[in-house]
Amino acid sequence: MNLILLRPDELAAAEAGSHRAVLADRRLQHLREVLRARAGDEVGVGVEGGAIGRATVVALDAHAAELQVRLSEPPPPALDVTLALALPRPPTLRKVLQQATALGVKRFALFRAERVERSYFSSHGLHATAIAEDLRLGLEQARDTIVPTVEIHPEHFGRFVRERLPALSEGRSLLVAHPGAPTPCPRAPIGPATLMVGPEGGFIPAEVAALAQVAQAIDLGPRILRVETAVVALLARLSP
Amino acid sequence: MNLILLRPDELAAAEAGSHRAVLADRRLQHLREVLRARAGDEVGVGVEGGAIGRATVVALDAHAAELQVRLSEPPPPALDVTLALALPRPPTLRKVLQQATALGVKRFALFRAERVERSYFSSHGLHATAIAEDLRLGLEQARDTIVPTVEIHPEHFGRFVRERLPALSEGRSLLVAHPGAPTPCPRAPIGPATLMVGPEGGFIPAEVAALAQVAQAIDLGPRILRVETAVVALLARLSP
Structure with missing residues (x-):
């Protein structure tokens, strides 16, 4: 998984053009178990049908991960x-x-x-x-x-x-x-x-x-x- | 399996430039269960390190298959x-x-x-x-x-x-x-x-x-x- 795929309805507007998303499903598991992510780490993200970019893990525990998402570029050409x-x-x-x-x-x-x-x-x-x-x-x-x-x-x-x-x-x-x-x-x-x-x-x-x-x-x-x-x-x- | 691969030591010379081979292993199973071959059928064959060609199933039962093998051309280029x-x-x-x-x-x-x-x-x-x-x-x-x-x-x-x-x-x-x-x-x-x-x-x-x-x-x-x-x-x- 080189990109965590978010649904548009999972994005909430946050400061300076960034978004906030909270994950609690298999993507949380992936963050914890495969990427071994910790607060402060960066991961690749994208929004279904939209742009890709990077996200900072703001907080992460066994129940949820909070990401600050910055979408910056279009996905690769089809x-x-x-x-x-x-x-x-x-x-x-x-x-x-x-x-x-x-x-x-x-x-x-x-x-x-x-x-x-x-x-x-x-x-x-x-x-x-x-x-x-x-x-x-x-x-x-x-x-x-x-x-x-x-x-x-x-x-x-x-x-x-x-x-x-x-x-x-x-x-x-x-x-x-x-x-x-x-x-x-x-x-x-x-x-x-x-x-x-x-x-x-x-x-x-x-x-x-x-x-x-x-x-x-x-x-x-x-x-x-x-x-x-x-x-x-x-x-x-x-x-x- | 588009070719039954034979070892050189499995080939016995037979009439008119052909060879005879008897199979009793997973290739027999493949002939029976996947190709559903019967006596008289033709299958693709090749010999390890050598030529490819066709074989006629001479006899086939639960214990062995006898093939008449005619090798005719080189394998595809590497x-x-x-x-x-x-x-x-x-x-x-x-x-x-x-x-x-x-x-x-x-x-x-x-x-x-x-x-x-x-x-x-x-x-x-x-x-x-x-x-x-x-x-x-x-x-x-x-x-x-x-x-x-x-x-x-x-x-x-x-x-x-x-x-x-x-x-x-x-x-x-x-x-x-x-x-x-x-x-x-x-x-x-x-x-x-x-x-x-x-x-x-x-x-x-x-x-x-x-x-x-x-x-x-x-x-x-x-x-x-x-x-x-x-x-x-x-x-x-x-x-x-």
């Missing part, structure tokens, strides 16, 4: 890549949400494909609280404050491509990661983009054919990577 | 980047070994730094069998057969830099990932390289100063990433 991901198994979903959020992705769309197990759509990892937790971990890691959106599209793949994908890719480059595609993944930012990544076993031929009509297939080389590795590798190449 | 990594906590080490092996790294050097907990050097994850397992998982994922080497350098950081790093970087570019460095991480292969990645909390200033004498500091942007994310992002940019 990565303008929408990640459309075939819903992976729950532990992989957690890793991808955390890591792609840390890398600056602000919009996720989780879709169904033939090789996605149906049970994944009823997993606990898709509950709003579980997703919010993964996004928060990614933001705290990267000192970001802008919470991504996550859409879940359980409809059939054909319907997703026909009815949802056009809106997800309007005005954006639409790329699909496909091992063996003749075009390599770009090595630099390409402007607004929507990146599709298939399931662990790949898209089936009918899905590849459907996507060939609308998306540019890109390749990451001859090595078959796990979904969580491929997502980080693709986003790293498309990042500024 | 990534000529030596990864020198401050020893991370054990779960992170596992992820890095698996993912960097999948990305083609063939040499790892694990070193001590001020922010590396001493207990990590006595963790179970550093036992030869645990390391071999992580390397194997990475190779099976990427359909590779060339087993990386892993060196462990528990000596003091200063001594590591003076006495070990010269040999690890001889004839190679020496890069150190350092958030805020003025030079961005290259976006294309740069020839043989040694890439140093520090501990989760970063190098301390004295370590940064020592490395500034010998290595090119490179930056991945304003977002602070976890070690396992940063390693994949850096290797993805340096990969062909």
Whole structure:
């Protein structure tokens, strides 16, 4: 946790443009147990949807921590890549949400494909609280404050491509990661983009054919990577 | 597992340039339970240190699987980047070994730094069998057969830099990932390289100063990433 993320309603105005916040939840625990903070220490802070800065620990005991917060700069720039991901198994979903959020992705769309197990759509990892937790971990890691959106599209793949994908890719480059595609993944930012990544076993031929009509297939080389590795590798190449 | 990895001593010559192999361990389990293979099915295979190809399942029951193996091509090219990594906590080490092996790294050097907990050097994850397992998982994922080497350098950081790093970087570019460095991480292969990645909390200033004498500091942007994310992002940019 490189940043303690505060909700706007937790900030009370204090002297000289600073704010005051009192924490009593897992962030207090983190301050005490991981950062071993004491009164007078400085920590990184940010406010959800807003600026980042530093906070001085004014007081801290087992029940609460009081912070004097000075917000000074905007969060790091977002990565303008929408990640459309075939819903992976729950532990992989957690890793991808955390890591792609840390890398600056602000919009996720989780879709169904033939090789996605149906049970994944009823997993606990898709509950709003579980997703919010993964996004928060990614933001705290990267000192970001802008919470991504996550859409879940359980409809059939054909319907997703026909009815949802056009809106997800309007005005954006639409790329699909496909091992063996003749075009390599770009090595630099390409402007607004929507990146599709298939399931662990790949898209089936009918899905590849459907996507060939609308998306540019890109390749990451001859090595078959796990979904969580491929997502980080693709986003790293498309990042500024 | 995209490839069943065989040891050379498991191959017996058979007709027409093919080989025969009999499996009775976790690879048998994988064939039965994950791939749900039956007699007549084809699976990807490779031989440690050698070629990859396809195998036909000749017979399979609860006790053994017999494969007819045809080796046809070399494994994917290696990534000529030596990864020198401050020893991370054990779960992170596992992820890095698996993912960097999948990305083609063939040499790892694990070193001590001020922010590396001493207990990590006595963790179970550093036992030869645990390391071999992580390397194997990475190779099976990427359909590779060339087993990386892993060196462990528990000596003091200063001594590591003076006495070990010269040999690890001889004839190679020496890069150190350092958030805020003025030079961005290259976006294309740069020839043989040694890439140093520090501990989760970063190098301390004295370590940064020592490395500034010998290595090119490179930056991945304003977002602070976890070690396992940063390693994949850096290797993805340096990969062909």
